[in-house]
Amino acid sequence: DAGVIQSPRHEVTEMGQEVTLRCKPISGHDYLFWYRQTMMRGLELLIYFNNNVPIDDSGMPEDRFSAKMPNASFSTLKIQPSEPRDSAVYFCASSPGRGGGYTFGSGTRLTVV
Amino acid sequence: EDKVVQSPLSLVVHEGDTVTLNCSYEVTNFRSLLWYKQEKKAPTFLFMLTSSGIEKKSGRLSSILDKKELFSILNITATQTGDSAVYLCAVEANFGNEKLTFGTGTRLTIIP
Numbered sequence: 001d002a003g004v005i006q007s008p009r010h011e012v013t014e015m016g017q018e019v020t021l022r023c024k025p026i027s028g029h030d031y032l033f034w035y036r037q038t039m040m041r042g043l044e045l046l047i048y049f050n051n052n053v054p055i056d057d058s059g060m061p062e063d064r065f066s067a068k069m070p071n072a073s074f075s076t077l078k079i080q081p082s083e084p085r086d087s088a089v090y091f092c093a094s095s096p097g098r099g100g101g102y103t104f105g106s107g108t109r110l111t112v113v
Numbered sequence: 114e115d116k117v118v119q120s121p122l123s124l125v126v127h128e129g130d131t132v133t134l135n136c137s138y139e140v141t142n143f144r145s146l147l148w149y150k151q152e153k154k155a156p157t158f159l160f161m162l163t164s165s166g167i168e169k170k171s172g173r174l175s176s177i178l179d180k181k182e183l184f185s186i187l188n189i190t191a192t193q194t195g196d197s198a199v200y201l202c203a204v205e206a207n208f209g210n211e212k213l214t215f216g217t218g219t220r221l222t223i224i225p
Contacts, residue, residue, distance in 0.1 A: 004155075031211050042217035043156075056212060091155060097211050101147070102215065104155035 004105035005091050012111045018080040021108045023092030024073055031095040033102070034067055034077050038088045049075065050097070082112045115140040119216035121203050127224050130192050134219045136202030139182040146178055146185050147213065149201040156201055159187070162195045189221075 005024040013019050025032045033048040047057040052069045060067070064083070069075040079086055092105040116139040126132055132224065145163045149156035160169045162185060166179035170177050173192075178185045189196055199220050203213040 033212065037216075042205075043215040045212050046215070048212055050211070090161055097209055101161060102213065104157075106154050 004092055004094050004103050006090075006105035006108050008108060009106065010109045010111075012113065013082055013111055015083055016081045017112075018078065019082045019086075019110060019112075020058075021077040021090050021110070023075045023077070023105060025075070025092070025094030026103055027073065029094035029096050029103075032069060032075050033093040033095070034075070034106075035091040035093065036088045037091060037107070043091070046077070048102050079110075082110075083113045087111050115204060115206055115214040117202055117204055117214055117216035119200075119219050121219060122217070123220040125222045125224060125225045126192060128192055128194060130223075131188065131190045132192060132221060134184070134187040134189075134200050134202075135184065136216060138202075138204045139183065140204045140206040140214070143180065143208050144196070147203045147205065148176055148185070148187050149203065151199045151201055151218070152197075159200075173184070192221075192223045194223045194225055197221060 007022045014049055030051050031043050034046040037043045039056045044059055046059045048055055049065045065079055067077045087110055089107045089109050091107045093102045095102045118137050120135045145161050147161050148159040150159055160176045165178055165180040173190045176187045199213055199218040201218045203215045205213050
C-alpha cells in the first residue's frame with residue numbers, strides 16, 4: 001500500500017494567489033482528515049469527511065478555505081486568496097474508523113510570501 | 114472544548130538516559146489516547162491506549178494511561194539519537210466522532 005499521498009510536497013506562492021492541496025487516502029479508509037501544523041498552534045483539525053461527506057468543518061479558519069472530496073480516492077483543500085499567515089504544513093490523514101487509527105501523509109509545506 | 118496538554122515542551126538528554134513524557138487531557142466522552150512520533154515529516158503511530166493501568170510496550174518505549182487522573186506517560190529507556198523527534202499525544206472522543214485532538218508536542222533531543 002502506498003499510504004496517504006499528498007501533493008505537492010512544497011508550495012511557495014504569492015499573497016493573493018489561489019492554492020490547491022491534494023490528497024489521496026488509503027483505499028478502503030472511510031475517513032479523511034485535513035490538519036494544519038504550525039509551531040505556535042501545533043496540529044489543528046481543519047475538516048474531516050466520512051464516506052466523502054464533510055462531517056465537521058468547524059476548524060476551517062474562514063471562508064478563504066474550502067475542501068472537497070468528490071470521490072473516495074481524492075480530496076482537495078483550497079485557499080483563495082492565500083495570505084502569509086496561512087504558511088504552515090498541511091497534513092492529510094485517513095482512517096478506517098472504529099478505532100482503527102490514523103495514517104498521515106507526508107504533508108505539504110506551504111509558504112505564502 | 115477538548116484539550117490536551119503535554120509537558121515538558123522540550124527536553125534535551127544524553128544518549129542512554131531514560132525520559133518520561135507527560136500528557137494530560139480534558140475530553141468529553143473519552144474513547145482513546147494515542148501517541149505519535151514525528152521526525153521531519155508525518156507523525157507515525159506509536160500506541161493507542163483505552164484502558165487504565167495497562168502498560169503498552171514496544172521495545173524501549175512504553176506507555177500507560179490513568180483515566181481517573183486524566184493523564185498518560187510515555188517512557189523511553191536507554192535513549193538513542195534516533196529517538197530525537199517531537200512526540201505528540203492525541204485524544205479521541207465520542208464514539209462515532211473520529212477526530213483527534215492533539216497536544217502541541219514534546220520536542221526530544223538526544224545528545225550523543
